[in-house]
Amino acid sequence: MIQVKTFYAHNELRNFSYLILDDKSGESWVIDPYEAGPLSEYIKENHLNLRGILNTHQHFDHIRGNIPLMEMFKTEVRTLSPQETIQLNQTHALETLPTPGHTPEHQVFFISSGGIRHSLFSGDTLFNAGVGNCKNGGNINDLYETTGKLKVLPGDILLYPGHDYILRNLEFAATLEPENAKILEGIRLAQGESEDNRRPRTLKEEMGVNPFFRLDSEEIRQRLTPEIRLEDESVIKRELFKKIRSLRDHW
Numbered sequence: 001m002i003q004v005k006t007f008y009a010h011n012e013l014r015n016f017s018y019l020i021l022d023d024k025s026g027e028s029w030v031i032d033p034y035e036a037g038p039l040s041e042y043i044k045e046n047h048l049n050l051r052g053i054l055n056t057h058q059h060f061d062h063i064r065g066n067i068p069l070m071e072m073f074k075t076e077v078r079t080l081s082p083q084e085t086i087q088l089n090q091t092h093a094l095e096t097l098p099t100p101g102h103t104p105e106h107q108v109f110f111i112s113s114g115g116i117r118h119s120l121f122s123g124d125t126l127f128n129a130g131v132g133n134c135k136n137g138g139n140i141n142d143l144y145e146t147t148g149k150l151k152v153l154p155g156d157i158l159l160y161p162g163h164d165y166i167l168r169n170l171e172f173a174a175t176l177e178p179e180n181a182k183i184l185e186g187i188r189l190a191q192g193e194s195e196d197n198r199r200p201r202t203l204k205e206e207m208g209v210n211p212f213f214r215l216d217s218e219e220i221r222q223r224l225t226p227e228i229r230l231e232d233e234s235v236i237k238r239e240l241f242k243k244i245r246s247l248r249d250h251w
């Protein structure tokens with residue numbers, strides 16, 4: 001069986017790193033190592049074979065643990081082109097998708113079985129109730145296009161983001177949609193969890209609360225469109241997206 005183990009870094013940036021492992025063969029892969037220590041301890045204690053490291057993008061907090069893990073386990077950082085997959089076992093594979101926006105080269109990873117994707121490691125592209133910012137080399141138009149691609153993925157895909165921003169993002173989302181009961185319930189549930197043990201949300205759940213997925217929301221439109229003076233429906237969503245990103249940047 002393929003398992004996903006989440007490592008919360010307890011740092012100011014609230015990073016998540018992930019270990020994907022096949023419990024039968026003991027083969028494992030790391031995504032975005034922040035701290036090598038807890039990952040290497042787990043790998044050693046469970047007698048796993050670390051096959052390689054994958055990075056969603058090159059910001060320091062996603063590659064910080066690369067070198068120590070490479071040295072400790074004599075392994076390397078694997079780059080994956082869109083056509084390539086990594087076979088995890090007989091039935092499961094890792095796939096990638098380019099997701100420019102937060103950075104030009106950003107990519108996300110999926111675990112799939114039989115061609116069906118069911119887990120998404122989204123780095124700094126998509127967060128719970130939010131998306132990444134464009135402050136460090138990003139492009140908001142690319143991020144808008146990329147978010148559109150993720151929005152149409154199957155709703156039962158589990159989301160594994162690069163940071164634990166769920167609570168702040170939901171609190172921000174509530175300022176845009178105070179009447180959205182799913183956001184209020186989401187805040188209550190997130191407050192009751194520890195960062196080390198968050199339940200991965202589905203994309204369907206994200207559709208109910210993530211303002212960047214909710215550009216059709218009447219409440220959001222009524223609140224924000226007077227400020228952006230929209231005449232053309234074809235530009236409304238892009239402009240709303242940019243407005244929400246800019247509000248979140250200064251919130």
Ligand SMILES: [Fe+2]
Pocket residue numbers: 057059102124
């Ligand atoms: Fe980043």
